[in-house]
Amino acid sequence: MLDETMFEAEEKMDKAVEVAKEDFAGIRTGRATAGMFNKLLVDYYGAPTPLQQLASFQTPEARTILISPFDKSSMSAIEKTLRDSDLGVNPSNDGNTIRCVLPQLTEERRKDYIKMAQRKGEDAKVSIRNVRRSAKDAIEAAVKDGDVGEDEGSRSEKELEALTKKHVDAVDALLKGKESELLEV
Numbered sequence: 001m002l003d004e005t006m007f008e009a010e011e012k013m014d015k016a017v018e019v020a021k022e023d024f025a026g027i028r029t030g031r032a033t034a035g036m037f038n039k040l041l042v043d044y045y046g047a048p049t050p051l052q053q054l055a056s057f058q059t060p061e062a063r064t065i066l067i068s069p070f071d072k073s074s075m076s077a078i079e080k081t082l083r084d085s086d087l088g089v090n091p092s093n094d095g096n097t098i099r100c101v102l103p104q105l106t107e108e109r110r111k112d113y114i115k116m117a118q119r120k121g122e123d124a125k126v127s128i129r130n131v132r133r134s135a136k137d138a139i140e141a142a143v144k145d146g147d148v149g150e151d152e153g154s155r156s157e158k159e160l161e162a163l164t165k166k167h168v169d170a171v172d173a174l175l176k177g178k179e180s181e182l183l184e185v
Contacts, residue, residue: 001142001147001148002139002142002148002152002153002156005135005138005139005142005156006135006156006159006160006163008135009131009132009134009135009160009163010163012131013128013131013132013163013164013167014167016124016127016128016131016167016171017124017128017167017170017171017174019124019127020120020121020123020124020171020174020175021174022035022038023120023123023124024117024120024121024174024175024177024178025038026038026039027113027116027117027120027178027182028087028088028102028105028113029105029113029178029181029182029184031059031062031063031181032059032061032062032063032064032065032100032102033059033065034052034057034059034065036065036087037051037052037057037067037087038050038052040081040082040085041081042054042074042077042078042081043077043080043081044074044077051067051078051081054069054070054071054074054078055067055068055069055070055074055078055098056068056070063101063102063104064099064100064101064102065099065100065102066097066098066099066100067082067091067097067098067099067100068096068097068098069097069098072096075093075098078091078098079091079093079098082098082100087100087102088102088103088109089101089102089103105182110182110183113182114179114182114183117175117178117179117182118175118179121171121172121174121175124171125168125171128164128167128168128171129164129168131164132160132161132163132164135160136157136160139153139156139157139160140153
């Protein structure tokens with residue numbers, strides 16, 4: 001019973017770290033990456049479709065990204081989505097590919113992105129702590145009902161704390177990496 005609770009808690013915490021990693025990838029830094037476009041949805045024949053499914057990405061230079069749509073008829077929809085996004089890019093179309101040159105980040109914009117990263121990191125940590133709370137409640141209920149002994153319950157709680165600390169530290173490491181990326185000039 002406790003093993004199942006611990007396994008479920010670890011899975012959920014791993015998922016929270018993965019979500020944080022995806023969120024951090026979506027925050028624009030000085031370099032162009034395909035991860036910046038993960039959350040963009042293009043109106044493709046009336047259905048919102050992830051941009052990653054409609055095109056391939058290349059980065060010939062640090063601040064330039066080339067987007068090659070698989071279906072040339074979706075080019076205008078992709079361009080419109082890029083223009084309307086909060087990435088601050090102005091796409092140019094040569095008929096086959098869409099070129100996005102990322103403007104140099106200002107100091108003020110860097111600070112805004114760092115605040116956004118910190119907010120997303122804190123959201124991930126709150127999620128991890130919520131998982132810990134529900135797992136701890138399950139352990140306490142099992143001890144109270146007499147399904148497991150108090151020693152086993154306290155040992156599981158200590159394991160849960162170690163597991164929580166490991167995952168919170170992983171989010172902190174991701175956040176620190178993102179902050180250092182954002183501070184690069």
